[in-house]
Amino acid sequence: MIEDIINENYGIHVEREETVGRYPSFLSGNVLYTIIPLEKLEQEELVERLNMSEHLKQQGDRYVSDFVLAKHQSYISEADGQPFLLLANTVLAKGRDQGLGRKLAKFHARARSITQPIKKCSRIGNWKTLWEQRVDQLEKIWGEKLQSQPTNEFEKQFVETFPYYLALGESAIQYVVDTEIDETPEAIDAGTVCYERFTKDTWTGKYCIKNPFDWIFDHSSRDMAEWSRHNYFNNLQTYQPALQQFFSDYQTLNPLSAFSARLLYARLIFPIHYYETIEEYYSAPSEARSHQLEDQLMLFTERSVHYEEFLRHFYEMVRLPVKQMKLPLLTWL
Numbered sequence: 370m371i372e373d374i375i376n377e378n379y380g381i382h383v384e385r386e387e388t389v390g391r392y393p394s395f396l397s398g399n400v401l402y403t404i405i406p407l408e409k410l411e412q413e414e415l416v417e418r419l420n421m422s423e424h425l426k427q428q429g430d431r432y433v434s435d436f437v438l439a440k441h442q443s444y445i446s447e448a449d450g451q452p453f454l455l456l457a458n459t460v461l462a463k464g465r466d467q468g469l470g471r472k473l474a475k476f477h478a479r480a481r482s483i484t485q486p487i488k489k490c491s492r493i494g495n496w497k498t499l500w501e502q503r504v505d506q507l508e509k510i511w512g513e514k515l516q517s518q519p520t521n522e523f524e525k526q527f528v529e530t531f532p533y534y535l536a537l538g539e540s541a542i543q544y545v546v547d548t549e550i551d552e553t554p555e556a557i558d559a560g561t562v563c564y565e566r567f568t569k570d571t572w573t574g575k576y577c578i579k580n581p582f583d584w585i586f587d588h589s590s591r592d593m594a595e596w597s598r599h600n601y602f603n604n605l606q607t608y609q610p611a612l613q614q615f616f617s618d619y620q621t622l623n624p625l626s627a628f629s630a631r632l633l634y635a636r637l638i639f640p641i642h643y644y645e646t647i648e649e650y651y652s653a654p655s656e657a658r659s660h661q662l663e664d665q666l667m668l669f670t671e672r673s674v675h676y677e678e679f680l681r682h683f684y685e686m687v688r689l690p691v692k693q694m695k696l697p698l699l700t701w702l
Contacts, residue, residue: 371404371448378439378446379455388576402459403434405582407445407452414489418581419444421483421490421562425579425693428479431460432572456580464577466569470618473567473596476579477589480562487586493560496632498637504538507531507647513545523663526623527647530670534643539695540699541639547684547697548631555626559584567592567669568599590629593619594636601679602642608679616687629693630684635679638699643669 372383382403387394393404407415425433436444436455444454451516492499511531519525562584564571571577596615601608619625625633646669650662669676684691691698 371453374446375402375455377402378441379437380440381437383453387575389574389576389639390580390583392580392582399461401461401576401578402437403458403578403580404454405454405456407454411489412454412544412683415444417485417487417490417586418584420485421480421487421584421586422581424483424485425476425479425562428482429687430476430479430579432458432462432577433579434458436581458576458578458580460575462617463575464573466573467619469569469572469596471614471621472572473592474619474622477561477563477592477674481557481559481589483562487560490584491586492591496635497542500538500542500545503644504535504542507644508535510647510651511535523650523659523666526663526666526670527571527650530643530666530673531647533673536641537638537640538644540701544631544635544638544697544699548628551695552626552628554628557623557626558628561589563587563589563591564595566595566599578663588629588632589623589673590633592627594616594633597633597683598637598642601676602668602672605675612686613688616689625689627696630689630694630696634680634683634696637683640669 375381375383379540381397383395383397383402385396387396389401389403392406394493395402395404419436421435424434426435433523437455437457439455445452446454461512508531511528514524514528519528551627562582563586565585565681593616597612600611600615604611643666644666646662650666654662684696684698689696
C-alpha cells in the first residue's frame with residue numbers, strides 16, 4: 370500500500386484522500402500532499418521543475434507546491450516498483466477567479482526572472498515546428514479516411530471540415546513566421562512559466578494549487594490565448610466582458626508588446642480545439658467519450674463562422690492599438 374510507504378519514507382500519515390487537479394492527493398494535518406508518478410520523467414526535467422518551483426516560492430508565491438524530501442534524503446521514492454515523489458501545499462485557500470488577469474501577469478513577471486536554464490520543459494520558439502508536425506500528422510489521417518470512406522458521423526464531419534482547419538493551421542504558422550521576421554522581442558517577451566492549457570479553472574476550486582508538474586516554459590501569450598479560447602467556447606453569447614476585463618487587468622502590470630500581441634493572435638488562429646478533438650477520437654477513447662467528442666466536433670464546426678468573427682474583432686475587443694502596433698489581420702477571415 371502506498372500509504373504505508375509514504376508513512377515509512379516520509380513520516381507522513383495519510384488522513385483523507387482529496388481530489389485536486391489530475392494527480393492523487395491527500396490531507397495530513399493542515400497540509401495537502403500530491404503524489405506525482407515519475408515513470409516517464411527524466412532527471413533533467415525533474416531538476417528544472419524543482420528550480421522553477423523554488424524560484425517562484427522565493428519570489429513570494431505562497432500557492433506553489435514544495436517538493437518533499439524523504440528520510441533517505443531523496444525526493445524520489447518507490448511503490449510497487451514505480452517511482453514517485455510528493456509535493457506539499459501548506460497554504461490552503463479557496464481559488465477565486467476575481468482579478469485573474471492581474472494574478473496571471475504577476476505570476477508571469479515573477480517566473481520571468483528565473484536565471485537557471487530551462488530546456489527540457491521549454492517550448493520557446495518551437496511553436497512553428499510543433500504546429501507543422503501536428504498539421505502533417507492530421508493531414509495524413511485525413512487522407513487515409515478520405516480514401517477508405519468515413520464509417521460514422523464523426524469521420525464524415527472530419528473529412529468534410531478538415532480542409533478548412535488545415536488552412537487555419539497553415540495561416541497561424543505563417544503568422545508566427547511573419548511575426549518573428551517583423552518584430553523584435555522586448556523584455557516582456559522573455560520565457561516564463563506557463564500552463565499547457567490555462568483556463569479560469571486552473572487556479573480556482575476548493576484549493577488554489579500551483580503544481581510544477583502542470584507547467585511548461587514558454588511565451589506568456591500562450592496562457593493568455595488559451596484562457597481567451599476557453600472563455601469564448603464556454604460563454605458563446607457573453608464572452609466579451611470577461612475578455613476585456615482579463616486583458617485590462619493583465620496589462621496593468623504587463624503591457625503587451627507588438628510581438629506578444631501577434632504571438633497571442635497566432636495561437637488563437639491555430640485551431641488547437643479542433644485538432645485535439647480529432648487526436649483524442651483516434652486515440653481509442655471509451656464509447657461514451659467518443660459520443661462526447663462527436664458533439665464537441667459538431668459544436669466547433671457549427672461555430673466556425675462565429676469564431677472567425679471573434680478573431681476578426683479580437684484586437685479591437687481587447688483594446689490593442691492595431692495601427693500603432695501595426696498588427697496585421699487575416700485578410701480572408
